[in-house]
Amino acid sequence: xxxxxxxxxxxxxxxxxxxxxxxxxxxxxxxxxxxxxxxxxxxxxxxxxxxxxxxxxxxxxxxxxxxxxxxxxxxxxxxxxxxxxxxxxxxxxxxxxxxxxxxxxxxxxxxxxxxxxxxxxxxxxxxxxxxxxxxxxxxxxxxxxxxxxxxxxxxxxxxxxxxxxxxxxxxxxxxxxxxxxxxxxxxxxxxxxxxxxxxxxxxxxxxxxxxxxxxxxxxxxxxxxxxxxxxxxxxxxxxxxxxxxxxxxxxxxxxxxxxxxxxxxxxxxxxxxxxxxxxxxxxxxxxxxxxxxxxxxxxxxxxxxxxxxxxxxxxxxxxxxxxxxxxxxxxxxxxxxxxxxxxxxxxxxxxxxxxxxxxxxxxxxxxxxxxxxxxxxxxxxxxxxxxxxxxxxxxxxxxxxxxxxxxxxxxxxxxxxxxxxxxxxxxxxxxxxxxxxxxxxxxxxxxxxxxxxxxxxxxxxxxxxxxxxxxxxxxxxxxxxxxxxxxxxxxxxxxxxxxxxxxxxxxxxxxxxxxxxxxxxxxxxxxxxxxxxxxxxxxxx
Amino acid sequence: xxxxxxxxxxxxxxxxxxxxxxxxxxxxxxxxxxxxxxxxxxxxxxxxxxxxxxxxxxxxxxxxxxxxxxxxxxxxxxxxxxxxxxxxxxxxxxxxxxxxxxxxxxxxxxxxxxxxxxxxxxxxxxxxxxxxxxxxxxxxxxxxxxxxxxxxxxxxxxxxxxxxxxxxxxxxxxxxxxxxxxxxxxxxxxxxxxxxxxxxxxxxxxxxxxxxxxxxxxxxxxxxxxxxxxxxxxxxxxxxxxxxxxxxxxxxxxxxxxxxxxxxxxxxxxxxxxxxxxxxxxxxxxxxxxxxxxxxxxxxxxxxxxxxxxxxxxxxxxxxxxxxxxxxxxxxxxxxxxxxxxxxx
Numbered sequence: 001x002x003x004x005x006x007x008x009x010x011x012x013x014x015x016x017x018x019x020x021x022x023x024x025x026x027x028x029x030x031x032x033x034x035x036x037x038x039x040x041x042x043x044x045x046x047x048x049x050x051x052x053x054x055x056x057x058x059x060x061x062x063x064x065x066x067x068x069x070x071x072x073x074x075x076x077x078x079x080x081x082x083x084x085x086x087x088x089x090x091x092x093x094x095x096x097x098x099x100x101x102x103x104x105x106x107x108x109x110x111x112x113x114x115x116x117x118x119x120x121x122x123x124x125x126x127x128x129x130x131x132x133x134x135x136x137x138x139x140x141x142x143x144x145x146x147x148x149x150x151x152x153x154x155x156x157x158x159x160x161x162x163x164x165x166x167x168x169x170x171x172x173x174x175x176x177x178x179x180x181x182x183x184x185x186x187x188x189x190x191x192x193x194x195x196x197x198x199x200x201x202x203x204x205x206x207x208x209x210x211x212x213x214x215x216x217x218x219x220x221x222x223x224x225x226x227x228x229x230x231x232x233x234x235x236x237x238x239x240x241x242x243x244x245x246x247x248x249x250x251x252x253x254x255x256x257x258x259x260x261x262x263x264x265x266x267x268x269x270x271x272x273x274x275x276x277x278x279x280x281x282x283x284x285x286x287x288x289x290x291x292x293x294x295x296x297x298x299x300x301x302x303x304x305x306x307x308x309x310x311x312x313x314x315x316x317x318x319x320x321x322x323x324x325x326x327x328x329x330x331x332x333x334x335x336x337x338x339x340x341x342x343x344x345x346x347x348x349x350x351x352x353x354x355x356x357x358x359x360x361x362x363x364x365x366x367x368x369x370x371x372x373x374x375x376x377x378x379x380x381x382x383x384x385x386x387x388x389x390x391x392x393x394x395x396x397x398x399x400x401x402x403x404x405x406x407x408x409x410x411x412x413x414x415x416x417x418x419x420x421x422x423x424x425x426x427x428x429x430x431x432x433x434x435x436x437x438x439x440x441x442x443x444x445x446x447x448x449x450x451x452x453x454x455x456x457x458x459x460x461x462x463x464x465x466x467x468x469x470x471x472x473x474x475x476x477x478x479x480x481x482x483x484x485x486x487x488x489x490x491x492x493x494x495x496x497x498x499x500x501x502x503x504x505x506x507x508x509x510x511x512x513x514x515x516x517x518x519x520x521x522x523x524x525x526x527x528x529x530x531x532x533x534x535x536x537x538x539x540x541x
Numbered sequence: 542x543x544x545x546x547x548x549x550x551x552x553x554x555x556x557x558x559x560x561x562x563x564x565x566x567x568x569x570x571x572x573x574x575x576x577x578x579x580x581x582x583x584x585x586x587x588x589x590x591x592x593x594x595x596x597x598x599x600x601x602x603x604x605x606x607x608x609x610x611x612x613x614x615x616x617x618x619x620x621x622x623x624x625x626x627x628x629x630x631x632x633x634x635x636x637x638x639x640x641x642x643x644x645x646x647x648x649x650x651x652x653x654x655x656x657x658x659x660x661x662x663x664x665x666x667x668x669x670x671x672x673x674x675x676x677x678x679x680x681x682x683x684x685x686x687x688x689x690x691x692x693x694x695x696x697x698x699x700x701x702x703x704x705x706x707x708x709x710x711x712x713x714x715x716x717x718x719x720x721x722x723x724x725x726x727x728x729x730x731x732x733x734x735x736x737x738x739x740x741x742x743x744x745x746x747x748x749x750x751x752x753x754x755x756x757x758x759x760x761x762x763x764x765x766x767x768x769x770x771x772x773x774x775x776x777x778x779x780x781x782x783x784x785x786x787x788x789x790x791x792x793x794x795x796x797x798x799x800x801x802x803x804x805x806x807x808x809x810x811x812x813x814x815x816x817x818x819x820x821x822x823x824x825x826x827x828x829x830x831x832x833x834x835x836x837x838x839x840x841x842x843x844x845x846x847x848x849x850x851x852x853x854x855x856x857x858x859x860x861x862x863x864x865x866x867x868x869x870x871x872x873x874x875x876x877x878x879x880x881x882x883x884x885x886x
Contacts, residue, residue, distance in 0.1 A: 012802070014811055067680055068853065074846050075681045080803055088681035088800070428803035461807065 003031060004039060004101045005135045011149050020151055024159035034102035037190035040160070042142070044153045046179030050145040051113045052120055054082060057144060060121050061086040064128060077481060080428020083140035087133040097130035106184070109143055154395045164194035172394050176207045180257055206251030206259075208242040209277060209323045209331060210394045214384060214403035221365045221385070221406065229388050231335060232360040232368055234380040235405055236318055237293050237497065238283040239300070243317055245272040246327075263302065266310070266353040267317045275327030276345060279392075280319040280357065290379040293511060294499050319346050320357035320384075323392060331392035335401070338392065375408050381496065382407035410494035411510075411536055413438060413528040414519055416449055417489045420471045421482045423456065431471040431483065432456050432464055436493055436513075438506075439529045449487060450530055452506035453495065458515035467518070490522040491515050498536045508533050545621075545639055545646040546672060546838075548861040553648060553672070553840075557641050558621035560589075562648045565864040572623065574650025575634035576601050577715065579865045591625040593661065594633015596744045597715065612661060628652040629663030630818050631716030632745055638666050647832060648672045651865075653817070654824040655687060658723040659716075659750050665831035672861065673829060674819065675842030677797055682821045684797070690816045691724040697793060697812055698729045702769045707790035711810065714738045714775040716818050719745045719752060721773065721795060727753040730769030733761065735783070737775045758786065779810075797821075829856075841865040 010023040024043070028036050062072045067089060079085040099108070108127065112120050128136055141147040157175060161168030174193050183189070224230060240255040250268050252261045261268045264282060272278070284291035284299065291313065298313050299305075322342035323331050330338060339359075346356045360383070362368035368383070375382050383406040390401020415436035423432035433456040437449035459467065470489060477484040494516040501509035507530070546555050552564025552571075560570035567584035574580055576590075576597040588607045590598050595609035610616060612635065615624045625635035630651040637648040645668040652674065656662035694710065701708045712718050714737040722732065722742070734742060734755045742752055761767065767787050776794070778784060792810045797817025799805050805813035820828055829837055829851070836857045839847045844860040851858035 013805075013813075015809070065680070071680060071846070071850060074843075075679055078679055078843075079681060079801055084802055085681065088683070092683075424803075427807070428801065 001101060001104050001131065001135045001138065002098055003027065004035070005132075005138045007039070008138055008149055009134060011151055015150070017155065020155060021159050021162070024151070024156060025163050028159060028163050032100060032102070033187035033190045035100045037185035037187060037193075038101045038105050040156060040175075040190065040193065041179055041185040042147050043149065043151055043156045044175060044179050046181065046185075047145045047147065048110070048142075048181060049113075051109060051143045052124070054144060056117060056120060057082065057086065057124075057140060060124050061090060061128075063121075064125055065089040065091065077422065078429055080422065080424045083137050083144065083146060086140055087137035090128050090133075090136060093132050094129045102187075104139075105142070109139075112143070152395070160194050164196075166194055166197055169394055170197045172210045173207075176210060177253075177257060177259075180259060182259075206244050206246060206249060206253075208244055208251070208253040208257070209279075209329075209392075211240060211242070211255050211279070212321075212331075212393045212403065213396045214405040215396065215398075217385065217404040217406040221368070224365075224385065224404070227362065227365055227368065231339065231386045231388055232362065233320055233357045233384045233386070234360070234375070234378065235382045235384045235407060236281040236283055236290060236357075237379075237381045238281040238290070238296055238318070241267075241280060241282050241317065242323070243267060243270065243272070243276075243278045243280070244324075245274055245276045248274065263299065263305075264315045265305065266315050270317070270349060270351045270354045272345065272349060273326070275324060277322070277324035278317070278319045278342070278345070278354075279321035279323055280317045282315055282317055284313045285316040285355075286314070292379070292499050293497060294501075294509065314353075316353050316355050318355050318357045321392060332400075334389045334391060335386050336388040372406065372408065381405075410496055410512075410516075411498060412492055412494050412516060413532055414490050414522060414526065415453070415493045416487045416524045416527045417467070417471075417485065417491060418449055418451055418487055419482055419484055420467075427464070430464055431468045432459075434467075434491075434515075436491065437487075438527055438533060442529060442531075443525060450506045452504070452508060452530075452533060453493060453510050453513040455491075455493060455513045455515050458494075459518070463518060487524050490519040490524055490527050492517050492519055498533065500534075500537050506530060506533070508537060545641055545644060545670070546648065548863065553861065553863070555621060555639055558619045558623070558639065560618060561585075562637050563650065563865065570618075572625075572637050573598060574628065574637060574648065575631055577631070577651070580650060589623070591627075591633045591635040593748060594631075594635070596748060597631075597633060597741065600740065600744060612664075626664045626666050627661035629654060629656065629660060632660045632719070632748060632750065634660060636664075636666055638668065644669050646670045646672065647834075649674055649828070651676070651818070652820055652828065654820050654828060655684075657687060657720050659719045659745065663828070665828065667833050669834060670836040670838065671829060671832045671834035672838045672840060673825065673847075674865070675825065675839045675844055675847045676819045677817065677821050678825055678839070678843035678847040680822045682797065682800060682817075683823060684815065684817060684821045687724060687816060690795075690814055691721075694721070694725055694793070694795070694814055695728060697791070698725075698771050701791045702729050705768045705789070707767045707770050707772060707787040709772045709774060709784065709787060709790045709792040710795060710814075711774055711776045711779060711792065712795040712816075715741050717795060717816070718742070718773050718775075719750065720818065721816070722752045722755065723750065725753075725771070727755075727771075730771065731756055731761070731766060733758055733767075733770050733772045735772070735774040735778055737777075738773050758783075 007023055007027040011020050062069055075089055076085045112123060157168050157172045160171050242253045244251040252264060252268050254260050284295040295313050299315055319342060322338050325341050346354055360371060362371055372383050385404040385406055387401045393400045415438050417434050418437045419435035420431040421433040423430055435451050435454050437451045439447050440450050441447040471485055474486040474488055475483045476486055493513055495510040495513040497511035499509055546553055551561055551566040551568050553562040561568045562572045563574055563580040564571050565582055569586045571585040571588050573588055573590040576594055581598055583602050588605050589610060592609040592611045610625050612625055612627055615622050622640040624638045626638055628634040628636045628650050630653050639646045647666050647668040652663055654663050698708045712721055718738045732755045739757055742755060746752055793812035793814055794808050794810045795814040795816045797819060799813030800815045837851050838859055838861050840861045840863045848858045848860050
């Protein structure tokens with residue numbers, strides 16, 4: 001645990017990729033494969049289901065520290081992270097333990113799940129006595145399923161590649177599904193992960209390929225050159241997924257590498273030739289057009305699907321790429337070739353739940369831009385531009401060609417900050433999470449501010465400091481961690497989508513709201529009204 | 542008996558003595574606990590401060606009417622007996638002891654219990670009422686031994702030097718910088734100080750505090766020497782052109798606030814070293830207990846929380862609102878503001 005805590009510290013302390021890579025390689029080469037296996041699992045984003053509830057963790061740590069509950073709560077508010085709070089308030093360690101991560105996980109942590117509270121209490125007290133605050137912090141993160149650190153899965157893969165000399169693309173492939181929790185990490189699985197590449201790296205089982213991700217287009221598309229060397233497609237707002245058919249079985253994977261086969265029976269029911277992997281987007285499809293994301297949310301997370309739900313919110317897979325054909329990995333083929341094969345496969349299935357993402361025909365960039373402006377009416381977010389010579393890369397790689405996402409500019413309104421709450425982690429103790437309101441009506445004496453969205457991103461640290469200071473000065477009421485303020489500040493709020501909603505007081509729900517800028521030049525009377533928002537819902541699917 | 546010290550709009554007022562302690566508005570007579578900017582402000586007619594702190598105060602405020610009082614020596618003003626006692630915070634920092642008609646009040650200013658080599662160590666003063674700071678008044682704040690922190694810094698410096706990188710350590714120019722210099726020593730390579738730090742080094746040395754040899758950037762002719770150097774700079778130098786000359790460097794920040802991961806990440810330095818010139822939670826509790834005071838008044842920091850806790854353990858506690866640092870629960874926000882004012886921690 002101590003070594004893993006040191007690694008965590010090093011990764012957390014630096015933003016430099018080379019130093020992170022160094023630290024990872026050093027850790028992996030100096031540790032036993034069993035420990036390394038668990039480290040890979042956590043670093044690559046693996047999260048075991050919560051082992052001990054937050055409630056018990058709070059209760060036991062408060063007991064051990066001898067603090068009253070209110071004082072624990074004050075500490076938590078200042079720190080903004082439960083594990084860190086607990087690590088700091090516990091009495092100093094009584095002895096030192098040096099137990100490897102694998103033993104910690106397999107013999108000490110996982111067995112606590114579902115155990116009796118008094119047994120958990122005794123175990124935690126014992127563990128805490130033998131760990132310094134850094135290791136305690138980590139222990140609690142592992143127990144509560146909240147472990148996160150600033151490395152990408154890709155960086156872990158690179159480190160393993162450098163260390164073992166095995167091509168990192170091969171390692172990335174082997175690592176798919178590693179973190180889904182179906183199989184526990186072990187020394188054996190770690191050694192398989194970094195073993196030299198064999199002649200034919202046949203993919204076994206139902207594993208998907210690493211998803212290829214796009215980059216936002218921030219320049220004029222003219223700079224991309226001849227439009228004929230690009231494929232343009234609509235950018236859908238659904239769930240990215242791979243449909244895998246191997247060994248007579250089908251597997252549906254989300255981008256988060258969760259197996260969601262059972263959640264979308266229409267899609268899992270699509271029969272494909274064996275040895276086929278399709279990349280696409282899951283959408284709810286109604287009346288010949290994409291449903292809103294809110295529709296899709298009715299399907300996500302539902303394990304039991306009634307026929308009513310299936311009828312009301314039918315799902316489809318919009319296919320846009322083919323990664324495996326006849327059992328052969330064709331990611332190295334260029335877009336043009338993969339697309340041609342994809343069209344054949346899709347046409348061959350004849351299942352209406354599998355739709356081909358249409359290529360958008362435009363003679364030049366101006367024309368394409370005109371089409372892009374129709375995105376909202378079509379229920380899409382904008383365009384995807386794929387070089388016809390691009391291979392299907394791994395993650396956000398750019399070497400083999402690039403995918404650009406060319407999204408519409410967001411909706412914007414000017415809104416007034418009315419409530420603020422303190423942030424977490426890096427923003428603990430600062431008021432960073434805000435609720436914004438618009439006016440109920442045109443200017444009149446009776447009109448009120450109606451909250452419609454919460455946002456916490458988009459400001460620089462300096463701006464946050466300014467806003468934080470104003471919030472502290474203009475607070476008129478406090479309810480728990482939330483402060484109500486005298487309305488003085490206007491912000492331009494951007495969001496991606498908007499739909500009518502009976503669950504929200506304002507009558508609308510917005511998607512991905514964030515602050516675009518502070519409007520110090522505007523008075524609160526100049527903020528927008530609810531009518532402005534309602535008008536926006538009309539041109540959205 | 543009426544309270545000996547009250548909170549007035551100008552600052553903490555000793556009523557029968559008709560003078561103020563660390564006032565934030567201009568007054569006739571001010572007793573200054575230490576020369577940090579939020580405690581020692583310009584514009585008062587007459588100043589009284591502890592003798593070891595006189596030179597720093599003068600260098601910061603210029604020509605002032607100043608009386609320097611040795612630690613422990615008593616003077617009487619309007620019938621109130623005043624003496625100053627070491628607070629262990631920075632050079633010349635003092636607790637103010639006030640005695641009137643047999644009742645004793647002590648105003649702590651800022652204080653730290655663990656001794657270091659740069660100022661007289663904190664001395665508990667028995668009193669009836671103790672006015673205490675609460676900068677780190679939460680149980681999460683518990684400092685490790687300073688020796689361990691100095692070791693960590695030397696280790697970081699050595700590793701940087703081996704990898705050919707300069708080590709830039711940000712800290713407050715008055716107090717923390719000298720404590721670090723005194724504790725780290727120039728064991729790995731040369732130490733270079735920013736101008737704001739050098740000026741205070743001079744005063745510390747003249748006051749008889751040992752500091753290792755330090756250089757200013759203009760003393761270094763061979764730029765290659767930077768890669769082995771430790772550079773001590775105030776937080777305000779972060780991101781300034783002054784730092785560009787050091788090319789590839791690793792940076793660290795030494796402050797009590799660095800205990801929290803959120804604060805470390807917000808500061809965006811490579812390393813946060815948890816070293817504070819204030820008492821931690823156990824230190825505050827120990828100091829309060831040692832005074833034997835039954836009445837405790839809490840100022841700047843976590844006032845409400847400390848007051849509630851002290852009441853629960855049976856003391857007569859209340860709070861004063863002051864303009865030192867900032868108030869209440871905004872410790873980290875305060876860090877941001879104060880870092881640039883070069884004052885607390």
